[in-house]
Amino acid sequence: MAERELMYREALREAIDEEMARDPTVFIIGEGIAERGGSYKVTEGLLAKYGPGRVRDTPIAEAGMIGVGVGAAIAGARPIVEILYVDFAMLGMDMIVNQAAKFRLMTGGEGRVPFVMRTQGGTGGGVAAQHSQSLEALFYHIPGLRVIMPSTPADAKGLLKYALRQPDPVMFLEHKHLYMTKGMVPDGEHIVEFGKGDIKRAGTDVTVIAWSNMVPRTLEAAEELSLQGISVEVIDPRTLVPLDRAMILASVSRTRRCVIVQEANRRGGVASDICSIILEEAFWELDAPIEIVAGLDIPVPFNLALEKASVPQKDDVIAAVRRTLHESPVARAAG
């Protein structure tokens, strides 16, 4: 199939544009998204095309706008609420956790909430502790939410289009470092279903699971390791909820070694949960302890060197992969 090179933000814009054209109930609200086109230029041009009824600027009222989005979704529309930083989504947590995530169960399955919150997280050039967080674990913990973290333009487009067609509340977590990255995106109707991971690089020695901005970083690490004769398989789950357990377990069973990389700080993170799933389901397939490479358990500092030190870097991934390849003490004793 034909494809074109797009930036991540352009791919997101295409997804919104195509879905707005297809479905008149899709609309988008957020701070500075209309005339200005959004802080990351994702919504540029949409106001001119769809008008002020469906592309609306909001005041600085995160709880209000998330709540209004949830209400509109309950009432049958398909709102996209853009929140500038995932950090600011904390102001709307009641609406996300107590309303959106619960409505389906509380109504005995009768009510659905096709609400999409687009936001972005992660570190990115010294924006300090309140603008740098990776908060996916908070949403991951809440039953009823879908947690989506695309790492490529193609995935960003396909997953966002799917988000606007499925019935549940979606936390669509972009990464501030990825907006300007480029990648090939298939022409035509490109949709990526939730719950299907992607093998970003095939390999045989070690499985590395990573998502969002940790994917490109891990791919760099894998490239460097390949020069040293180590074959790394890079798995991007793309959607943390639902999680493609089958792909993860199959890969780990093949390589028998696993590293999980997350930008978020380690404690209570998604990596720990994925680790627990592998231990439960594939313990006897493993030849080495699972390694988790994660952010430090501290708020992200402003100082650039410290910011870098607080989240996983390429060399951290390389070192972890190497550790899993060490001969195990058990094997040594047996030998």
Place this chain on the structure above:
Amino acid sequence: MNEGKPIQNAPPREILEKIFRTAYKIRVFETEGIKLYRQGLIRGYFHPYLGQEGIAAGVCAALKDGDFIASTHRGHGHCIAWGASVRKMVAELLQKETGYCKGYGGSMHIADISTGNLGANGIVGAGTPLGVGAALASQVRGSDAVTVTFSTDGASNNGTFLESLNLAAIWNLNFILVIENNGYAVSTRIDESTRDTDLYKRGLAIGVESHQVDGNDPVEVHRVTMQAVKTCRAGKGPVLIEAKTYRHMGHHVNDPGKYMPEDELAHYKARDPVDRARAALKEMAGFSDAEIGAIEAEAAAEFADAVEFSVKSPEVTAESFAAFAQGY
């Protein structure tokens, strides 16, 4: 407030009948529901709407099919006024498969999205943004539907009050915020939570047409809501209506409400909204005692039938739970 002022334009007969029927039905539902609670048939939270029936009855009689409502933790009355099935409500309170939420929701979460009822809510203040959202959805779809959020004095000190009413205002949404100001948030008196206890002024402060009404006068509530609906459908919404009222008992069935001064309670009980709806039906529409008695008997029978239906209804099964848990 228009207390004591003669009504100039009496609403049509069928509206007066509807208002009384609704108010009385709610009265029966709550009174009998509390008995079921005391018998142990209902568990969990149960916040009675006793004393406030006139608001739900008056407001909902001004709405039509296709409109939306969102409610509060004290939500039974709004549901009934919206035309909900008493059977499915009681079944829900009894945690049965046949309830509105199949036993998954309970008193604070009864919703029926198929009829535009966004539901009660266990989070004080949450109904306001949700209702504004429904109004926004209507506007995006080009519908003239109106959304009413029933809210409370307590909720107006929550941040979502300003955020969402302001959004409704800048977007001229067909949204009516009905603040049922019953003077208390559990045991906290309104004058302890805010300096100016006239809550309608909050709307004026952000350019929203705002009114204050005697919430215990169902006919007046209806009249003001009719006006508000008209304003909204003319594209000039939102509208805020503060309805002054009072609870006839404590915050929930297990709250004796000792903090409510006797004279205050007596004052409001003498202005009972159900009595006033009944009097209006007699005086303005000429209903006879026998006709009114028939309406009352019907409401009682409907509730008794709902209890029988609910008691006989099947329990929630492990199989349905397992199936339900799949999607999470």
